[in-house]
Amino acid sequence: MAVLLLADPGDDELTRQALTLAQSLGEVEVVGSAALPVARAHIPELPGAYAPGAWATALEEAIDRVSPSAVVAPGTNRGNEVLAHVAARRDLPFAANCTAAEGDVLTRVRWGGSLLEEARIHSSLPLLSVAPHVLPAVTGEGAPEVDAFTPALSDSDLAVQVAEHVEETVSGVSLAEARVVVSGGRGVGSADGFGILEELAGLLDAAVGCSRVVTSAGWRPHTDQVGQTGTKVSPDLYIACGISGATQHIAGCKGAKKILAINTDAEAPILASADYAVIGDLTEIVPAITAELRKARSQ
Amino acid sequence: MRVLVCVKRVPLTGGRMVLTEDDQALETRHLGFTISPHEECGVEEAVRLVEQHGGEVTVLALGPPEAEEQIRDTLAIGADRGILVATDGGEWDPQATAAAIVAAVRAEEEFDLIVFGNESADSGNYQVGIRVAHALGRPVVTGLKGLSVEDGVARCEQEVPGGRDVYRVPLPAVVSVLEGINLPRYPSVPAKLRARSKPVETVSPERPGARLEKLRLVVPGGPGKQAEILGEGAGAAPAVVNVMRELGVA
Ligand SMILES: Cc1cc2nc3c(=O)[nH]c(=O)nc-3n(C[C@H](O)[C@H](O)[C@H](O)COP(=O)(O)OP(=O)(O)OC[C@H]3O[C@@H](n4cnc5c(N)ncnc54)[C@H](O)[C@@H]3O)c2cc1C
Ligand SMILES: Nc1ncnc2c1ncn2[C@@H]1O[C@H](COP(=O)(O)O)[C@@H](O)[C@H]1O
Numbered sequence: 071m072a073v074l075l076l077a078d079p080g081d082d083e084l085t086r087q088a089l090t091l092a093q094s095l096g097e098v099e100v101v102g103s104a105a106l107p108v109a110r111a112h113i114p115e116l117p118g119a120y121a122p123g124a125w126a127t128a129l130e131e132a133i134d135r136v137s138p139s140a141v142v143a144p145g146t147n148r149g150n151e152v153l154a155h156v157a158a159r160r161d162l163p164f165a166a167n168c169t170a171a172e173g174d175v176l177t178r179v180r181w182g183g184s185l186l187e188e189a190r191i192h193s194s195l196p197l198l199s200v201a202p203h204v205l206p207a208v209t210g211e212g213a214p215e216v217d218a219f220t221p222a223l224s225d226s227d228l229a230v231q232v233a234e235h236v237e238e239t240v241s242g243v244s245l246a247e248a249r250v251v252v253s254g255g256r257g258v259g260s261a262d263g264f265g266i267l268e269e270l271a272g273l274l275d276a277a278v279g280c281s282r283v284v285t286s287a288g289w290r291p292h293t294d295q296v297g298q299t300g301t302k303v304s305p306d307l308y309i310a311c312g313i314s315g316a317t318q319h320i321a322g323c324k325g326a327k328k329i330l331a332i333n334t335d336a337e338a339p340i341l342a343s344a345d346y347a348v349i350g351d352l353t354e355i356v357p358a359i360t361a362e363l364r365k366a367r368s369q
Numbered sequence: 370m371r372v373l374v375c376v377k378r379v380p381l382t383g384g385r386m387v388l389t390e391d392d393q394a395l396e397t398r399h400l401g402f403t404i405s406p407h408e409e410c411g412v413e414e415a416v417r418l419v420e421q422h423g424g425e426v427t428v429l430a431l432g433p434p435e436a437e438e439q440i441r442d443t444l445a446i447g448a449d450r451g452i453l454v455a456t457d458g459g460e461w462d463p464q465a466t467a468a469a470i471v472a473a474v475r476a477e478e479e480f481d482l483i484v485f486g487n488e489s490a491d492s493g494n495y496q497v498g499i500r501v502a503h504a505l506g507r508p509v510v511t512g513l514k515g516l517s518v519e520d521g522v523a524r525c526e527q528e529v530p531g532g533r534d535v536y537r538v539p540l541p542a543v544v545s546v547l548e549g550i551n552l553p554r555y556p557s558v559p560a561k562l563r564a565r566s567k568p569v570e571t572v573s574p575e576r577p578g579a580r581l582e583k584l585r586l587v588v589p590g591g592p593g594k595q596a597e598i599l600g601e602g603a604g605a606a607p608a609v610v611n612v613m614r615e616l617g618v619a
Contacts (some may be wrong), residue, residue, distance in 0.1 A: 080530070082513040105539070118521070120534070122511075129449075135609060142513075145495075147511070147512050147527075150495040150496075151495075151499070151511055151512075153496075154495060154496035154499040154500070155498060155499055155503070157499075158467075158499050158502075158503035159503060161464075162580075163462070163463075163464060163580035163581040164463070164494075164496055164581075165581055166488075166494050166495040166496065167493060167495075175584070177587075179493070180491055180492055180493060180586070181382070181386070181490070181491055181493070182493070183589070184382075184386055184589070185386050185395075185586055185587070185588060185589070186586065186587040186588075186589050187583055187584075187585075187586055187587070188583075188584040188585050188586075188587065188595050189581055189582055189583050189584055190581075190582045190584055191580070191581055191582075191618075192578075192579075192580045192581075192582065193580060199495070204386070215517070229508045230508045230510055230536055230538055231536065231540065232507065232534045232535070232536060233535050233536055233537050234534075234535040235529075235532055235533070235534055236458070236532050236533040236534075236535060237531060237532040238531070238533060239533040249618055250618050254385060272619070273409075274613070274618060282406065285549075285552075286553075288552060291549075292548060292549030293549065294554075295548075298490070299405065299406040299407060299490075299547070299548040300549075302549070305465070306616050306617070306618050306619050307613065307616050314383075314384065315384050316382070316383055316384060317382050317383070317384065317385070317386055318382075328598075328612075328616060329610065330599075330612065331596060336598075338384075339383065339384020339385065340384075340596075341591065341595065341596045342384070342385075342593035342594060342595065342596075343594065344594070344596035345594065345596060345597065345610055346596055346597050346598075346609075347596035347597070347598050347599065348598075348599050348600055348601070348602075348605040349598060349600075349601045349602075350601050350602035350603070350605070350610075351602070354602055354603045355602060355603055355605065355606070358434050358603035358604075358605075358606035359606045359610065361606070362606035362607055362609070362610045363610055363613070363619060366610055366619070
């Protein structure tokens with residue numbers, strides 16, 4: 071029996087990571103993309119503007135044609151959303167953000183990745199989404215046999231549909247894509263305290279990040295927050311200034327190649343996640359690093 | 370407007386995840402409890418809507434009897450009343466949770482808007498709100514970073530690459546929200562006192578069998594790293610710059 075993979079047309083990389091898990095379960099057929107190295111692709115004709123109900127109906131029709139042994143999707147907003155709709159319509163269990171599956175036992179992430187759960191899914195048709203950035207992506211182009219179809223949409227499938235897209239241009243270095251992130255926590259002390267972090271970030275072409283304590287206090291906007299309920303970052307270097315290292319913060323920066331912690335407390339939990347640490351007051355250390363960088367560059 | 374917000378009691382873990390001996394739960398003897406930041410923002414959003422349009426905010430939590438604490442916390446930032454769907458303490462799977470929420474909602478006068486977090490803090494199932502919406506036959510928009518209501522229509526904004534997607538759905542509707550949609554207020558001391566006398570009703574449904582059955586929890590990763598100490602105070606700056614050079618980012 072085939073395994074059905076729902077592609078997220080907006081995220082090829084995470085779709086290919088999901089394909090890795092799907093392939094571990096059997097022969098894969100894809101819904102929604104004809105660019106993956108699989109034997110068969112089911113391509114629904116859908117209205118241009120995204121409507122989760124329409125995608126759910128398309129996926130249900132593909133399920134009815136293929137009778138798959140499992141349905142897999144990437145753990146993107148849309149992947150999780152469409153699977154949840156199908157789960158709700160068919161009263162089936164759905165396991166979000168899995169990292170592995172074998173038979174009816176799966177492993178999934180909790181707490182944004184700080185904890186794993188092994189679970190049994192009691193279902194003749196397991197619905198699984200795949201946790202982002204845990205599994206490798208399947209590479210290569212494919213030439214699947216394409217099976218185009220027009221799902222029979224009802225009015226209610228289009229009751230929730232994107233009505234308008236508002237462009238927003240972001241200025242500066244994007245947090246999610248920055249090569250260096252200079253991040254501050256409660257230890258920075260105030261909104262003004264971020265001045266020295268911004269100065270260092272400016273020299274390094276870095277983005278400025280922060281902890282939730284900082285956004286809750288109104289020192290920085292939520293768009294700067296790194297963590298489980300903020301942005302997930304994966305820079306080459308993450309500099310955590312005055313951040314204790316709560317699991318919910320680490321969930322957002324553990325993708326960094328290296329972490330440097332600057333903290334007055336040599337026992338702070340962040341030291342168990344960091345590669346390097348400087349112990350002491352960030353209000354002295356951060357300007358000293360900035361000065362040292364300037365000195366090194368002028369030589 | 371009658372608005373319902375659903376919140377889940379979860380342990381406030383610190384720097385480490387520590388499990389109970391049977392690997393079934395987090396060891397919470399030394400921990401406080403809270404709700405997801407997404408849900409906190411959901412409560413704030415509901416309170417603001419009712420401040421603007423009039424009406425009432427109800428907060429529902431399914432959990433152990435102690436989850437009344439989390440309901441009281443939300444009453445202190447402006448919710449009006451609570452519904453505790455009391456369990457014996459074990460976690461319910463998302464289908465059972467949704468079914469119990471639906472039953473509680475059906476026992477009430479209709480809500481114009483039901484607000485969820487985008488995902489629960491601990492189990493992150495990404496589905497309870499969608500299941501509830503489906504059972505009630507209402508439209509659902511997820512992951513909102515903006516919400517306003519005018520003439521019985523909810524304008525819902527999602528952040529997507531390059532900007533925002535806007536949806537418009539008629540009430541009654543269901544939404545799920547993300548942290549950042551607003552900056553929740555802190556409760557004042559008088560508000561905390563008032564919250565003590567607001568009504569919280571309890572219902573205790575039967576627990577159905579789990580179809581997504583938790584077998585055990587596992588703390589990922591082997592032994593934690595231990596950071597290399599580059600030095601103390603400002604004197605460590607040259608060592609830091611050396612590291613930046615080695616990484617090719619200086
Ligand atoms: C469900 C959930 C989701 C969450 N999501 C997030 C999230 O997305 N992001 C997030 O960050 N948090 C999140 N949190 C909150 C998290 O649990 C912590 O409360 C938060 O990360 C702590 O922020 P902090 O490290 O800045 O503050 P603290 O924990 O108070 O740490 C401050 C640190 O600064 C050090 N310090 C103080 N002064 C100085 C100085 N002068 N120089 C150097 N060091 C100094 C201290 O030694 C301490 O280590 C979440 C919580 C929950 C329950
Ligand atoms: N036990 C619960 N009690 C009340 N609300 C819940 C509960 N579990 C989940 N929810 C709500 O459903 C949302 C999504 O949860 P989940 O599907 O587990 O990610 C949460 O943010 C809450 O708003």
